[in-house]
Amino acid sequence: MVRIPEVKLSSGGKPMPRIGVGTAVFPFASSEAMRATILRSIELGYRHFDTAAIYQSEEPLGAAIADALRAGAIRSRDELFITSKLWCSDAHPHLLEYLDLYLVHWPVSTRPGKYELPPAKEDLLPIDMSAVWRAMEECHALGLTRSIGVSNFSSKKLETLLSIAKIPPAVNQGNKVEVNPLWQQQKLREFCVAKGIQVCAYSPLGAKGTHWGQNWVMDCGVLEDIAAAKGKTLAQICLRWVYEQGDCVLVKSFNEERMVENLDILDWELSEEEKHEIGQIPQRKGFPGLDFVSDDAPYKSTAELSSSSSSMARMPEVRLSSGGKPMPRIGMGTAVFPFASSEAMRAAILRSIELGYRHFDTAALYQSEEPLGAAIADALRAGAIRSRDELFITSKLWCSDAHPHLVLPALQKTLRNLQLEYLDLYLVHWPVSTRPGKYVLPPAKEDLLPIDMSAVWRAMEECHALGLTRSIGVSNFSSKKLETLLSIAKIPPAVNQGNKVEVNPLWQQQKLREFCVAKGIQVCAYSPLGAKGTHWGQNWVMDCGVLKDIAAAKGKTLAQICLRWVYEQGDCVLVKSFNEERMVENLDILDWELSEEEKHKIGQIPQRKGFPGLDFVSDDAPYKSTAELWDGEI
Numbered sequence: 001m002v003r004i005p006e007v008k009l010s011s012g013g014k015p016m017p018r019i020g021v022g023t024a025v026f027p028f029a030s031s032e033a034m035r036a037t038i039l040r041s042i043e044l045g046y047r048h049f050d051t052a053a054i055y056q057s058e059e060p061l062g063a064a065i066a067d068a069l070r071a072g073a074i075r076s077r078d079e080l081f082i083t084s085k086l087w088c089s090d091a092h093p094h095l096l097e098y099l100d101l102y103l104v105h106w107p108v109s110t111r112p113g114k115y116e117l118p119p120a121k122e123d124l125l126p127i128d129m130s131a132v133w134r135a136m137e138e139c140h141a142l143g144l145t146r147s148i149g150v151s152n153f154s155s156k157k158l159e160t161l162l163s164i165a166k167i168p169p170a171v172n173q174g175n176k177v178e179v180n181p182l183w184q185q186q187k188l189r190e191f192c193v194a195k196g197i198q199v200c201a202y203s204p205l206g207a208k209g210t211h212w213g214q215n216w217v218m219d220c221g222v223l224e225d226i227a228a229a230k231g232k233t234l235a236q237i238c239l240r241w242v243y244e245q246g247d248c249v250l251v252k253s254f255n256e257e258r259m260v261e262n263l264d265i266l267d268w269e270l271s272e273e274e275k276h277e278i279g280q281i282p283q284r285k286g287f288p289g290l291d292f293v294s295d296d297a298p299y300k301s302t303a304e305l306s307s308s309s310s311s312m313a314r315m316p317e318v319r320l321s322s323g324g325k326p327m328p329r330i331g332m333g334t335a336v337f338p339f340a341s342s343e344a345m346r347a348a349i350l351r352s353i354e355l356g357y358r359h360f361d362t363a364a365l366y367q368s369e370e371p372l373g374a375a376i377a378d379a380l381r382a383g384a385i386r387s388r389d390e391l392f393i394t395s396k397l398w399c400s401d402a403h404p405h406l407v408l409p410a411l412q413k414t415l416r417n418l419q420l421e422y423l424d425l426y427l428v429h430w431p432v433s434t435r436p437g438k439y440v441l442p443p444a445k446e447d448l449l450p451i452d453m454s455a456v457w458r459a460m461e462e463c464h465a466l467g468l469t470r471s472i473g474v475s476n477f478s479s480k481k482l483e484t485l486l487s488i489a490k491i492p493p494a495v496n497q498g499n500k501v502e503v504n505p506l507w508q509q510q511k512l513r514e515f516c517v518a519k520g521i522q523v524c525a526y527s528p529l530g531a532k533g534t535h536w537g538q539n540w541v542m543d544c545g546v547l548k549d550i551a552a553a554k555g556k557t558l559a560q561i562c563l564r565w566v567y568e569q570g571d572c573v574l575v576k577s578f579n580e581e582r583m584v585e586n587l588d589i590l591d592w593e594l595s596e597e598e599k600h601k602i603g604q605i606p607q608r609k610g611f612p613g614l615d616f617v618s619d620d621a622p623y624k625s626t627a628e629l630w631d632g633e634i
Helices: 032-044 058-071 129-141 155-164 186-194 221-230 234-244 256-263 272-279 343-355 369-382 407-418 453-465 479-488 510-518 545-554 558-568 580-587 596-603
Strands: 019-022 048-050 081-086 101-104 147-151 171-178 198-202 248-251 330-333 359-361 392-397 425-428 472-475 495-502 522-526 572-575
Touching: 032 058, 032 256, 058 081, 101 129, 101 171, 129 147, 129 155, 147 155, 155 186, 186 198, 186 580, 221 234, 221 272, 234 248, 234 256, 234 272, 330 580, 343 369, 343 580, 369 392, 369 407, 392 407, 407 453, 425 453, 425 495, 453 472, 453 479, 472 479, 479 510, 510 522, 545 558, 545 596, 558 572, 558 580, 558 596
Parallel strands: 019 048, 019 248, 048 081, 081 101, 101 147, 147 171, 171 198, 198 248, 330 359, 330 572, 359 392, 392 425, 425 472, 472 495, 495 522, 522 572
Antiparallel strands: none
């Protein structure tokens, strides 16, 4: 029989076997088949079983334990480690019962008496976590459970609980602790390790077959390749990866062959190369938690449920000179190079809305207008936003449409792509025209044409007058080009964004930013992390030793140091990551500051511009050199 390694919990009690059997079958139901399967799993060597009041699996688990004792598969109930969970309808301080480990299932209360998922929105109630935890501690004191813990708690909620608990939670488990190669949860897991809280990984294979699960894990090409090379199943690769993180892992299969396979992860290892490959997999969370959010509930958004710093109540905004809606100071960029539209982009944008992002930047060139529009429609249907008016949407006029007669048709096409009636901000993408009909970067040199900026800007002003965009602005304009535009504009540009406005600690752009501030033009910083991964980007920012040292000293990521620095300049900042953990990190820059010494160190970093603009210069083009394109400003 396989001997499963164990881990000691902070609260003492029996050690927890590091591989356990989950008993949730969706839709939740009790059955004789479940009872027989649990008995067989005990015979195969499983000793850790996870149940919950809502799963309706407590009775068949209890019956299977009795069967195992009668059959001699175990000599005593003490050989088993049994976890159950307090459902939300019992998450009130007067309604608790008894185990090895008892968990608060969600940081949510619902009206007593109902065991259902999803709960009715009208049944969602605030949880008195302090009083509920005191009742959990009382259960521990009475000997009804050897350890107590939580499930689906974010780092912030754990921190709050630790500040009031006499007995700290021994375990964090559940959907928030969904851990698999496609949702690796490094930040949460590091927090738990530091606080002595054992992570018990839920959904190691993606919870396929539930209403909240998906197939992303089991369809992952990287995992398929590693499995084939090692002669293992994809599931075994996932389980071994979770196991090597130091987590306990809950498996759920009532198929005996897979029960045996799920235990066969203990006598082999993933290589460093394989772990590196898994570490590079794009991250996608399977269960956002929408079942527990509502406009009338304690949690109005999944950002609040996750205690992310992305609560929109805390998202600063800036008023633009042209009026209209204030612009949120952190926005989500949607340019992925090579430019392409995808379902993954649509899903990532929807998730970013759920996390609290409200400012989105797209462009005709990026091919991201359609997935952005679809994601907005998804968010409205899901209740993540109540109205399109909650969002700030920017798009851009590409060079091939930078002709006076094409500006209005181009904006109308953009609005159709986005399924919107108006934009919040429309920008001239470059101070360049190209032959109509081509949306390519770099453009062919023979297609570069002079731009009639005066006529193009009049067409932009007409779009504003028609109500098709609330504000207008530019992108990639030097101070000199802005000065020329201001001399002819009836409506001055509200924003300057783009590669010319590449702003990061290695290209600080003080002169341009001072000019824009003096003229009432809001800077929207592009490439705050250096645009690594594009043909014009570089690694200089992310490899900068000064930034690495500051990040280490502050306990922040290097990216957060860059974003906070840009934010402290007064700029709006566009971030671009479809990795959920980084989406959350990119919002976590608002409640701390750089010291004067740190800002001084950043101010001394040698300056290097990442994108010189060679795509738009040619001996036969309007701009013969980058000096002409940027008017000698770089």
